Amino acid sequence: MAQLSSLIPLVRERCGGVLDQMARDQLGRAYQKFCYESRFLARTQEIEKGQSGELNIDDDHVFVSVDFVLDANGSELKSSDDYLVSSNGTVTVISTSPKVRVFYHIAPQFLLPNDFDADNTIVNRWADAIADGAASTLLMMPNTAWTDLAKSDYFKRRFTDGYRDAFQVAIEALDEQRPSQTRVFY
Structure with missing residues (x-):
């Protein structure tokens, strides 16, 4: 870094x-x-059915947004119909897919420590x-x-x-x- x-x-x-x-x-x-x-700081995470949908956020970073979500077959799900996203980065899957893949973005916190790794x-x-x-x-x-x-x-x-x-x-x-x-x- x-x-x-x-x-x-x-x-x-x-x-x-x-x-x-x-x-x-x-x-x-x-x-x-x-x-x-x-x-630019895009991340991907798989969430299986029954798991909590908390997205992994790097240290000293915050959740920005979800770009899109794919189901187990690789089809894109629709926001609000198939999944919900909270402001703190928790994805709740409404569809019946056994596993989803979430593509999301993070950004650094506003105040960064001096030894921050960019x-x-x-x-x-x-x-x-x-x-x-x-x-x-x-x-x-x-x-x-x-x-x-x-x-x-x-x-x-x-x-x-x-x-x-x-x-x-x-x-x-x-x-x-x-x-x-x-x-x-x-």
Whole structure:
């Protein structure tokens, strides 16, 4: 797992003079928003009939949403008709399927500890985007030597482009596992 503190030099390139702790805090917030918006931290879990439907959530993470649920035959179930999802990440299966496979997303908690282990793929592939997100917030701080609203807006757009790119990658990976459904036209 990667440490977010390894991205501090990238933040300093964008926002000179910032203290390490300030950069670390904003990197944590940028990483959290990146993961939430991109839905890149996807997980899969099988739940058998009679089991509690609590989804496994990594330490220092929270449940975001269920993308889709497949029954034992690989058919996609319908939310509210075949299963229910609570806000804390518990899936209640209503259908008669003996086992279901749940595809869901998690994101880091809002306040992360300093020794937080971030996802390697995200940190390695979108390091610049996460640093852009941290820098965009730092550059908006009033009465500092590095305050620059125009640069802040520029880095915010780059950060948004970064998590949109990650969202596309995540959706394409999930679509490979989702069964294609035939449409019936009348």
